[in-house]
Amino acid sequence: MVKAARTGADGTLGRRNAVRAxxxxxxxxxxxSGLGSPTWDVAAAGDSASNFYMWGAMGSAATIGLGLALAQPRRPVLVITGDGELMMGMGALATIGVQKPSNFALVVLDNERYGETGMQMSHTAHGIDLAVIARGSGFRTALTIGTMAGVTSLARVLHRKVGPVFAAIKVLAGEDARVLPPRDGVFLKNRFREAILRKADSR
Amino acid sequence: MARPRQTRKDGGVDWPKAVHRVLRVADIRHIAFVPDAGLSRLIDLCGADPAMRLIPLTTEEEGIGVLAGAWLGGERGVLLMQSSGVGNCINAFSLIATCRFPFLAIVTMRGEWGEFNPWQVPMGQKAEAALKLAGVVPYRPEDEASIAPTVDAAQKFARDSDVATAVLVSQALIGMKRW
Known part of the structure; x- marks a missing residue:
């Protein structure tokens, strides 16, 4: 896959369109989905029992996806999170790089901001390059994407089990209307397990 | 499961071997860990078991996410860490509490029994209280022979009642760290 050109400080892609694609x-x-806007973006693309939305536990989205990918090696797993959320647990990239699950992809919707707290600049606004860090952490593919063509191409890669795949999609720092999925953690957990295991209960 | 009675040549209990057997019988496959000297033999035993996968972490809270994700996918795991790692997990425990994920940790203690390193004392002394505050039920086996049966009770409790549990293994049981 060809590395797409960076678009500079502000992306030009709308995050909702990127996630929908x-x-x-x-x-x-x-x-x-990682807490905040990525959770609203995934919900806006259509609720599904195969979505596990996070509303908190910042920094845990990548590792939840890792555990899921290891337990369900036949299913493709996609983590969609934000730059701030990922950077709170950046060591997870190295932990994923050790396990190298081929069915795992991590997409960061990188608006270079902390969108839920007042649009303060995140580290990526200062040139920190997450794709380079992911590549150095053992991801098989690590990209920065700035165009819709790049997103469409990535969507196909998600199903090919060529992971671990990392992509930072540079998106506009605008705010979209909030689309709120269910927030009850027990409900989300049991609904997800019922959908993929045909059982919620452990016994 | 029967109480494991595995003994060493010197007559002591081989607790890592007994705990490994408990984990295997319980179908616990994901062994997420940050190393500790007191856990090294258990980590080696799990690493040599083809039914188990070692998941080395850069920091302990990663293990919370990994084990929650594995459970979403229908599999079980355990987090192995030193007491100093408990503090690293605090906010991530909100994931376990909010979603009521079953959770099992085995924590080897520092900073409480003939400790030579004062930097280990603050977190070691507060690890059990911190776990309780975070909603994790701590267990304290009283002798080496009861470590494995305690892990077995804790894993059943976690799985069947959707609770978070941690077995705290004291330095008094596994020996002071020699310098």
């Missing part, structure tokens, strides 16, 4: 033909894709 990633999930358009999702098939058996399992999705974990």
């Amino acid at each position: 990633l999930l358009k033909d999702r098939g058996d894709l399992l999705v974990v």
Whole structure:
């Protein structure tokens, strides 16, 4: 896959359009969304029992996706999170790089901001390059994407089990209307397990 | 499961071997860990078991996410860490509490029994209280022979009642760290 050109300090892609394109033909894709805007973006693309939405535990989206990918090696797993959320647990990239699950992809919607707290600049606004860090952490593919063509191409890669794949999609720092999925954690957990295991209960 | 009675040549209990057997019988496959000297033999035993996968972490809270994700996918795991790692997990425990994920940790203690390193004392002394504040039920086996049966009770409790549990293994049981 060709590395797309960076678009500079501000991306030109709308985050909702990017997520919608990633999930358009999702098939058996399992999705974990990081807290804040990525959770609203995934919900806006259409609620699904195969989505596990986070509303907190910042920094945990990538590792939840890792555990899920290891337990469900036949299903493609996609984590969609933000730059601030990922950077709170950046060591997870190295932990994923050790395990190298081929069915795992991590997409960062990088608006270079902390969008839920007043649009303060994040580290990526200062030139920190997440794709370079992911590549150095053992991801098989690590990209920065700035165009819709790049997103569409990435959507196809998600199903090919060529991971771990990392992509930072540079998106506009605007605010979209909030689309809120269910927030009850027990409900989300049991609904997800019922959908993929046909059982919620452990016994 | 029967109480494991595995003994060493010197007559002591081989607790890592007994705990490994408990984990295997319980179908616990994901062994997420940050190393500790007191856990090294258990980590080696799990690493040599083809039914188990070692998941080395850069920091302990990663293990919370990994084990929650594995459970979403229908599999079980355990987090192995030293007491100093408990503090690293605090905010991530909100994931376990909010979603009521079953959770099992085995924590080897520092900073409480003939400790030679004062930097280990603050977190070691507060690890159990911190776990309780975070909603994790701590267990304290009283002798080496009861470590494995305690892990077995804790894993059942976690799985069947959707609770978070941690077995705290004291330095008094596994020996002071020699310098």
